[in-house]
Amino acid sequence: MKINQYLEKKKLTRDQFSTMLGVTLRTVYNILSCSYLPNLQVAVKIEEITNGKIKPRHIVEDYNAYRSNKAKAVPRKRGKKIKRAVH
Numbered sequence: 474m475k476i477n478q479y480l481e482k483k484k485l486t487r488d489q490f491s492t493m494l495g496v497t498l499r500t501v502y503n504i505l506s507c508s509y510l511p512n513l514q515v516a517v518k519i520e521e522i523t524n525g526k527i528k529p530r531h532i533v534e535d536y537n538a539y540r541s542n543k544a545k546a547v548p549r550k551r552g553k554k555i556k557r558a559v560h
């Protein structure tokens with residue numbers, strides 16, 4: 474089960490979840506978007522809050538899968554850089 478699914482099932486907001494975890498709302502958003510891998514203490518706390526439905530192993534697997542898929546993505550072409558006037 475993913476954290477987003479758990480939050481929807483339990484009707485918890487991200488803000489409530491961050492308070493339960495003892496972390497900032499930004500940290501929860503970063504964990505959910507797989508841009509941050511929580512330390513072991515936070516991962517264990519997630520397991521405790523979810524009564525074992527989300528284990529640290531699941532968080533690491535989701536993070537690694539996301540990172541692996543992101544690395545395989547074709548890089549986007551960037552537009553030309555615009556020089557800004559210096560005043």
